[in-house]
Structures are given as structure tokens and as C-alpha cells.
Amino acid sequence: MREKFITLLFVCCAAAIAVGCGGGGQGSSASPTFSATPEQRPELTLETVRSAINGAWVEDVPSADGKGKPEGWSFDYNEPKEIEIVEQKIEGDRATVVVNMKTRSRPRDRNQKSLEGQLRLHLELRLDFIFREWDVTEVDNISFRYTRLEPPSPAPGGPPPASPGVSPNPPTQNPPPPPPPPQG
Numbered sequence: 215m216r217e218k219f220i221t222l223l224f225v226c227c228a229a230a231i232a233v234g235c236g237g238g239g240q241g242s243s244a245s246p247t248f249s250a251t252p253e254q255r256p257e258l259t260l261e262t263v264r265s266a267i268n269g270a271w272v273e274d275v276p277s278a279d280g281k282g283k284p285e286g287w288s289f290d291y292n293e294p295k296e297i298e299i300v301e302q303k304i305e306g307d308r309a310t311v312v313v314n315m316k317t318r319s320r321p322r323d324r325n326q327k328s329l330e331g332q333l334r335l336h337l338e339l340r341l342d343f344i345f346r347e348w349d350v351t352e353v354d355n356i357s358f359r360y361t362r363l364e365p366p367s368p369a370p371g372g373p374p375p376a377s378p379g380v381s382p383n384p385p386t387q388n389p390p391p392p393p394p395p396p397q398g
Contacts, residue, residue, distance in 0.1 A: 256346050258309055264297055270350040278359040292320050307339035331358035
């Protein structure tokens with residue numbers, strides 16, 4: 215009886231893996247697509263857009279002051295995002311969404327930037343294992359610009375900046391040894 219249970223469990227796991235890995239496309243974005251009826255299609259909400267944009271890439275984002283060279287930007291899960299949906303058009307399993315967006319570098323990034331402006335997101339409904347999800351396939355830059363942020367200055371009254379080659383913490387002197395105990 216136990217052997218039959220283990221065999222059945224193995225067959226169920228193999229079937230689940232085969233369904234999850236089905237489609238076998240090439241490339242990293244080879245998630246299978248399908249046509250969903252409007253009742254099966256997940257709603258395209260602000261939170262859906264906020265999640266779907268993570269990992270998306272914008273080419274040639276210009277600097278706001280026009281002095282810096284254009285740079286690419288990849289949206290990260292940990293960066294703060296303010297998003298406002300301006301326009302939305304859904305045609306079957308594809309959608310186009312225009313958003314006003316503000317974001318910035320993660321707090322611990324070396325080169326801090328603030329970015330804001332308008333983007334056009336092209337989304338496609340994809341099947342991820344058994345879940346239907348909207349995925350950003352392309353991003354058009356309408357007016358998205360970046361501004362380099364200066365590193366924060368030290369707090370007033372804080373320690374002065376260290377000189378090169380000098381330890382920021384001066385060496386401390388050991389206190390004198392205690393006097394010997396009285397004899398007697």
C-alpha cells in the first residue's frame with residue numbers, strides 16, 4: 215500500500231512539473247501566452263502596474279538639466295514608486311498604459327538619482343505556472359527624466375570629515391593602573 219502511495223505521489227508531482235514547464239520556449243521571457251476571456255483576465259489596477267513594472271527597462275533616460283548623458287534605468291522591487299495611471303487601453307491579452315511616475319534610487323545605492331515623468335507601458339497577459347499575470351514587455355519614454363542627487367551632508371555639530379590617511383577615531387589612552395592594595 216505504501217509503495218502505491220509513493221508511486222501516485224511521484225506521478226502527481228511529475229504531472230505538475232510537466233504542466234508548469236510546458237511551452238518550452240527559448241529565452242528568459244518565454245512565458246507562454248494565451249487568450250483569456252474577459253471573465254478570466256485579471257484586472258489591470260494600479261497595484262498590478264506597480265508590480266508588473268519591476269524588472270522593466272527604460273532606454274536612454276535623459277538628465278533633467280540636459281547636462282548629463284542619457285542613461286538606462288531598470289525598475290527595482292525595493293525602490294519607492296509613485297504611479298498615476300493617465301490612460302489605459304486593453305485589447306485582448308495586450309494592454310497599453312500611460313503613467314505619470316516618480317521614483318528614486320534605493321537608499322543604499324552609491325549614485326543617487328530621482329526620476330520622474332511620463333511612460334507608456336506595453337503589457338501582455340502571461341501564464342506563470344497556473345496564474346495569469348500582466349507583464350511589461352516594452353517601455354516607451356514620453357517625458358521621463360533623471361536628476362542626480364547629492365550625497366547627504368553631515369549633520370551640524372557632527373564629527374568633521376576625516377582627512378585621507380587619518381583615522382576618524384583618535385586613539386584612546388589606557389587609564390593608569392589602580393594603586394596596589396594596602397599591606398598590613
